[in-house]
Amino acid sequence: MKVGFVQTSPLLGRKDENVERAISSIRGVNADLLVLPELFNTGYLFESREELKRSAEIIPEGPTFSKMADLAARENVNLVFGIAEKEGDRFFNSSVVVTPRGGFQIYRKLHLFDREKLWFSSGDRELGVFDIGSSKVGMMICFDWIFPEVARILALKGAEIICHPSNLILPYCQSAMITRCIENGVFAITANRIGTEEKGEMKFSFTGNSQIVDPKGNILKKADECQEGVWTLEIDPGLAKDKKVTPHNHLFKDRKIEFYRKGNLC
Numbered sequence: 156m157k158v159g160f161v162q163t164s165p166l167l168g169r170k171d172e173n174v175e176r177a178i179s180s181i182r183g184v185n186a187d188l189l190v191l192p193e194l195f196n197t198g199y200l201f202e203s204r205e206e207l208k209r210s211a212e213i214i215p216e217g218p219t220f221s222k223m224a225d226l227a228a229r230e231n232v233n234l235v236f237g238i239a240e241k242e243g244d245r246f247f248n249s250s251v252v253v254t255p256r257g258g259f260q261i262y263r264k265l266h267l268f269d270r271e272k273l274w275f276s277s278g279d280r281e282l283g284v285f286d287i288g289s290s291k292v293g294m295m296i297c298f299d300w301i302f303p304e305v306a307r308i309l310a311l312k313g314a315e316i317i318c319h320p321s322n323l324i325l326p327y328c329q330s331a332m333i334t335r336c337i338e339n340g341v342f343a344i345t346a347n348r349i350g351t352e353e354k355g356e357m358k359f360s361f362t363g364n365s366q367i368v369d370p371k372g373n374i375l376k377k378a379d380e381c382q383e384g385v386w387t388l389e390i391d392p393g394l395a396k397d398k399k400v401t402p403h404n405h406l407f408k409d410r411k412i413e414f415y416r417k418g419n420l421c
């Protein structure tokens with residue numbers, strides 16, 4: 156199975172341009188699964204709910220979903236991308252997987268980062284795993300990485316590949332994802348953005364370094380911190396079915412859940 160990530164540099168509020176750029180970089184790439192960054196169409200640094208309202212879209216009726224579903228069909232590729240979602244008067248920082256046949260699933264970011272909490276509602280749905288035929292994929296978004304429960308639940312539900320659209324600012328995630336992969340025996344594709352967004356006092360620089368990590372923690376592919384583009388490689392998602400660490404150790408069966416629950420900490 157050929158998987159990859161698209162590392163982009165979106166411009167805040169220039170949706171049509173951002174989507175067109177991403178689409179033209181994907182056209183002609185031969186892959187089964189491509190992951191794009193968080194909020195790949197809108198940019199990140201919203202300053203008000205009004206500004207977010209102008210960019211957010213209803214899924215699947217909105218134009219970005221529709222263009223990405225067309226692209227998935229034309230290029231015969233499963234796409235995962237981050238998008239600002241509108242439902243009624245609420246906004247979610249969401250990720251969508253769409254298949255070449257138009258099937259799709261939405262994940263709404265559970266753990267909002269910093270000022271995202273001012274505009275977005277946190278996710279209101281369970282973490283899910285989606286069978287795209289060639290593998291089972293789970294989605295998490297950017298800052299979800301710091302809550303190990305997210306990757307764990309996805310792995311327990313059968314995800315072989317964790318798709319991780321991101322707009323990373325802190326320097327720790329790429330290293331932490333190696334641990335997430337080892338402790339859960341899964342692949343992870345972190346698709347990050349590059350570039351800088353500035354508004355008044357605020358300046359956010361995004362760290363790039365998108366990567367694909369295997370269940371043993373090997374970095375199979377890594378971009379740098381300044382280049383846009385698409386990176387792909389061949390993987391065997393079946394490797395994620397093996398949860399043995401040694402002949403006597405199993406990542407899931409060796410857990411001591413009854414002790415973790417003592418004191419009602421979880």
Ligand code: ACM
Nearest residue numbers: 268297298322324
């Ligand atoms: C982040 O969650 N976008 C840092």
